[in-house]
Amino acid sequence: AAFNKGEAWLEELREYLSENKKCVRKFVEEKLPMVRVVPSQATYLLWLDCGNVTEDGGKLTDFIREDSGLYLTKGGTYGACGKKFIRLNPACPRERLMDGLERLEQSVRRFMENPS
Numbered sequence: 001a002a003f004n005k006g007e008a009w010l011e012e013l014r015e016y017l018s019e020n021k022k023c024v025r026k027f028v029e030e031k032l033p034m035v036r037v038v039p040s041q042a043t044y045l046l047w048l049d050c051g052n053v054t055e056d057g058g059k060l061t062d063f064i065r066e067d068s069g070l071y072l073t074k075g076g077t078y079g080a081c082g083k084k085f086i087r088l089n090p091a092c093p094r095e096r097l098m099d100g101l102e103r104l105e106q107s108v109r110r111f112m113e114n115p116s
Contacts, residue, residue, distance in 0.1 A: 017044045020090040020097055027101045032108055044091050047075065051084035053112060061086050063111045068103035 024046055025037045038047040054060050058074040064086075065071055075085025088104075090097055 017091055020044075020092075020094060021046060023094065023097060024088065024090050024101065027098075027105075031101075031105045034112075035108065038085075044089075046088045046090060047082075048072075048086045048088055049084060050086055050108075053108060055084060057082070057084050057086045060108070060111055064104065064107040067107040067110055070100055070103045070107065072104075 021040070021044065028035050028037050028048070034052040036049040036052075038049055040046060050057050050060055056076075058076050061072045061074045073087035073089075075082030075087060078087075092100075
């Protein structure tokens with residue numbers, strides 16, 4: 001069914017994911033200007049450059065998880081070049097995405113208050 005009749009569904013999904021990525025970019029630009037969303041074209045996953053927040057994205061991701069319950073991926077998992085990054089998966093309902101972004105903002109700000 002997916003091969004024969006799934007094209008419309010797939011196009012709708014692509015558009016939805018594209019809009020979610022735009023929401024993340026806009027949110028981060030407005031609420032977390034110290035973080036930079038890395039442009040992506042080949043995937044729906046987003047890399048967040050947190051180098052202005054910390055040199056250790058793993059420490060930040062651990063803090064975010066403990067502080068807010070939000071699960072993000074440590075960029076260092078993918079090699080030393082990713083150490084200052086975290087990876088965000090925006091493939092979810094928009095309401096859930098916005099909730100996660102608000103929790104992300106609060107946790108990043110709390111982390112910056114006490115980065116030890």
